[in-house]
Amino acid sequence: MLRKIAAAALAGPLAARPAQHVHQAVAKERAGSGGVYQPKALTAREFSSLEMLCELIVPGAAKGQAAAFIDLLSSQNRELAAIYTGGLAWLDDTMEHRAKATFLAARPADRAALLDQIAYRRNSTRDLAAGIRFFEWARRMTVDAYYTSAAGVEELGYLGNKGMTEFKVPQTAIDYALTRSDLR
Amino acid sequence: MFQIIRPRPAADVVVIGSGAGGGTVTKVLTDLGVNVTLLEAGPMLNPLKDFKEHMWPYDVPHRGSGEGGASYFGRGRPFGWFSAHAGGWELDGEPYTSAEGSKFMWFRSRILGGRTNHYGRISLRFADYDFKPYTRDGIGTDWPISYDELAPYYDKVESFIGVTGSKEGIRSAPDGIFQTCPPPRVHEALIKKAADRLAIPCIPNRLAIITKPTNGRPACHYCGQCGRGCVTASNYSSSQVQIFPALKTGRVNLITNAMARELITDETGKVTAVSYIDKTTRSEHEIRCRTVVLAASCCESVRLLLNSRAPRHANGLANSSGQVGRNLTDSVGFSLGGQVPALVGLPRYDSDGMGGAHLYMPWWLWDKKLDFPRGYHIELGGGYGMPGVGSFQGVCAQHEGYGESLKKAISDDYGTHVGFSGRGEMIPNAETFCEIDPNVVDRWGIPVLRFHFKWSDSELKQVEHMEETFTALVETMGGRVTGRRSGPASEKISAGGEIIHEVGAARMGDEPSRSVLNKYCQAHDVKNLFMADAAPFVSNPDKNPTLTITALAWRTAEYLAEEMRKGNV
Numbered sequence: 001m002l003r004k005i006a007a008a009a010l011a012g013p014l015a016a017r018p019a020q021h022v023h024q025a026v027a028k029e030r031a032g033s034g035g036v037y038q039p040k041a042l043t044a045r046e047f048s049s050l051e052m053l054c055e056l057i058v059p060g061a062a063k064g065q066a067a068a069f070i071d072l073l074s075s076q077n078r079e080l081a082a083i084y085t086g087g088l089a090w091l092d093d094t095m096e097h098r099a100k101a102t103f104l105a106a107r108p109a110d111r112a113a114l115l116d117q118i119a120y121r122r123n124s125t126r127d128l129a130a131g132i133r134f135f136e137w138a139r140r141m142t143v144d145a146y147y148t149s150a151a152g153v154e155e156l157g158y159l160g161n162k163g164m165t166e167f168k169v170p171q172t173a174i175d176y177a178l179t180r181s182d183l184r
Numbered sequence: 185m186f187q188i189i190r191p192r193p194a195a196d197v198v199v200i201g202s203g204a205g206g207g208t209v210t211k212v213l214t215d216l217g218v219n220v221t222l223l224e225a226g227p228m229l230n231p232l233k234d235f236k237e238h239m240w241p242y243d244v245p246h247r248g249s250g251e252g253g254a255s256y257f258g259r260g261r262p263f264g265w266f267s268a269h270a271g272g273w274e275l276d277g278e279p280y281t282s283a284e285g286s287k288f289m290w291f292r293s294r295i296l297g298g299r300t301n302h303y304g305r306i307s308l309r310f311a312d313y314d315f316k317p318y319t320r321d322g323i324g325t326d327w328p329i330s331y332d333e334l335a336p337y338y339d340k341v342e343s344f345i346g347v348t349g350s351k352e353g354i355r356s357a358p359d360g361i362f363q364t365c366p367p368p369r370v371h372e373a374l375i376k377k378a379a380d381r382l383a384i385p386c387i388p389n390r391l392a393i394i395t396k397p398t399n400g401r402p403a404c405h406y407c408g409q410c411g412r413g414c415v416t417a418s419n420y421s422s423s424q425v426q427i428f429p430a431l432k433t434g435r436v437n438l439i440t441n442a443m444a445r446e447l448i449t450d451e452t453g454k455v456t457a458v459s460y461i462d463k464t465t466r467s468e469h470e471i472r473c474r475t476v477v478l479a480a481s482c483c484e485s486v487r488l489l490l491n492s493r494a495p496r497h498a499n500g501l502a503n504s505s506g507q508v509g510r511n512l513t514d515s516v517g518f519s520l521g522g523q524v525p526a527l528v529g530l531p532r533y534d535s536d537g538m539g540g541a542h543l544y545m546p547w548w549l550w551d552k553k554l555d556f557p558r559g560y561h562i563e564l565g566g567g568y569g570m571p572g573v574g575s576f577q578g579v580c581a582q583h584e585g586y587g588e589s590l591k592k593a594i595s596d597d598y599g600t601h602v603g604f605s606g607r608g609e610m611i612p613n614a615e616t617f618c619e620i621d622p623n624v625v626d627r628w629g630i631p632v633l634r635f636h637f638k639w640s641d642s643e644l645k646q647v648e649h650m651e652e653t654f655t656a657l658v659e660t661m662g663g664r665v666t667g668r669r670s671g672p673a674s675e676k677i678s679a680g681g682e683i684i685h686e687v688g689a690a691r692m693g694d695e696p697s698r699s700v701l702n703k704y705c706q707a708h709d710v711k712n713l714f715m716a717d718a719a720p721f722v723s724n725p726d727k728n729p730t731l732t733i734t735a736l737a738w739r740t741a742e743y744l745a746e747e748m749r750k751g752n753v
Contacts, residue, residue: 058587072245073249143580147576148241158569158571160536162534169367173370173531176529178374180662181662
């Protein structure tokens with residue numbers, strides 16, 4: 001039995017094997033909506049607003065399907081959904097007060113001015129605290145979505161999950177690190 | 185409620201639990217021609233279906249955060265969604281309790297192979313002095329066996345399961361039969377230089393991973409994902425390495441989803457049957473047996489003894505000494521890491537390697553007088569891990585902001601962290617033990633364990649020493665310590681059970697009044713009752729317990745087979 005498993009495992013490329021049932025589930029999810037993600041927890045307007053926020057946090061976030069990731073999890077978790085519907089409404093309300101426009105419709109400079117404030121804990125005031133807390137959630141989950149996507153993995157330069165017959169470390173890499181430390 | 189069914193002739197040996205101990209006993213007994221009935225509280229393992237090896241986070245919609253983003257709310261699976269453990273510190277319907285003022289975490293894996301499917305594979309022999317702690321420093325209790333008595337079994341286990349390492353001649357870390365360990369990764373090479381400067385030995389790691397084909401198992405393919413379970417069985421798991429082959433002999437009657445409830449005894453006190461619950465039907469069954477080997481994990485085996493009460497042993501079976509449940513320990517755990525500027529901008533390479541570090545630091549001050557007894561070893565972390573949910577939480581919290589500057593911070597930070605984890609020896613104390621909680625039963629009506637746990641100054645002082653050492657290592661590398669917590673050691677030390685090295689709650693010894701088992705892990709009170717998990721340990725040295733569990737179990741199984749052959753049991 002053991003040998004049979006090993007033989008089956010080594011027959012194909014290492015990365016292609018055991019996850020097939022999961023691949024199929026994801027493919028099914030997409031196929032059902034014609035390849036375009038349909039929001040499940042957020043309204044279409046909220047979702048557009050979230051897509052814009054994600055893209056501002058991590059340029060390229062759309063390649064990581066960040067908004068879809070957040071919406072899907074929110075559809076399974078009311079606590080998370082409340083964080084996002086509440087946070088997106090906070091963004092709209094705050095922009096309305098400042099610039100008479102929703103977050104989505106506001107001028108890029110007005111959006112940037114608001115994000116420059118809520119992206120840092122040190123700016124916490126009674127007026128901004130809720131926005132800062134929401135932004136931490138959005139940043140954390142957008143970063144996760146992007147860097148766990150194929151695009152993010154490639155950008156980081158993670159080269160693993162392939163398997164290899166022999167483990168080798170390039171001497172140039174060791175020299176690089178030793179030269180830059182004082183441990184030569 | 186339960187339907188009692190009494191079929192089948194008596195089994196030769198019933199082994200309860202299929203982890204490191206139960207798997208080893210099953211392998212050794214079946215090799216010797218003995219028939220084994222093996223009970224496992226979880227389901228059968230199917231590596232191809234159950235292991236998540238080589239999956240990317242984007243292969244699942246939740247990317248590994250779990251349904252509803254559970255990990256964002258502290259409710260994710262321990263060790264991440266991809267881990268192969270099939271269990272955790274909390275199991276639905278199988279509670280345990282902690283006494284007031286105590287905190288204990290009890291990790292259980294319910295699947296064929298138990299915790300060996302996911303464990304860290306660190307395989308360290310105990311040192312000669314570890315078997316005689318009382319003789320050496322007057323604290324604790326000596327083992328009834330010496331290093332030399334166990335060494336041949338370490339040899340057998342290492343030869344069979346395959347362990348990496350190198351001959352070093354360090355007294356605290358006896359050499360074994362080793363396969364070649366792959367070379368250090370870049371951060372590990374840097375750590376070794378720092379350790380050299382601090383005169384701390386830093387040597388090739390000893391992991392139960394094969395780097396050459398062994399007994400029909402192909403060599404490691406260096407994907408770094410041992411914790412997800414290895415489809416090619418290139419690391420040790422009792423399920424794949426011992427039980428699957430044993431099943432082929434035709435001498436194993438494997439019963440899965442079987443939760444042992446009680447050991448039934450006759451008027452002479454011998455075990456005559458094991459009562460268990462078939463979880464799939466919630467019906468109760470009995471298997472008559474000639475001999476029983478408890479290998480359900482230290483605390484689960486002890487629970488079974490304490491729940492096996494009869495008029496002649498009202499405090500539990502094999503417990504005339506009152507020591508069942510006592511002398512429980514876990515390893516001391518403390519971790520500290522740092523960010524290393526010398527690693528920023530490093531040319532990228534595939535650093536996956538074995539699932540674990542390629543180097544480790546054995547205890548190096550065993551002949552020095554310190555302000556705490558015993559010692560610890562150091563495990564290393566770092567490298568370019570597969571990006572996952574939460575991987576960049578630290579840099580997000582530190583850098584804040586957004587946009588291109590955040591992306592650059594993440595890219596610069598990736599792979600530049602190192603981590604050090606100390607695993608040290610806890611001295612058994614009177615305030616740390618487990619017992620039956622009279623108020624609570626699990627979903628099958630079986631009374632549950634209540635834990636009492638307390639660290640002493642010995643362990644807290646050790647944590648202070650770890651913190652100083654790890655700080656020196658990070659700083660010698662030119663790094664900056666991250667995530668240091670303020671406060672006393674009592675707030676920094678791991679929780680009891682968190683390191684998952686719970687051992688010793690039915691210890692061996694020569695004196696029946698002070699120990700539960702004799703030197704062959706046979707109960708003093710019950711001649712046909714043996715134990716083959718970590719319950720027999722007399723102390724909990726700074727070496728992860730699994731290799732010693734397997735060596736002891738091998739020895740116990742050979743002894744048992746010989747005693748059966750002689751007609752003594």
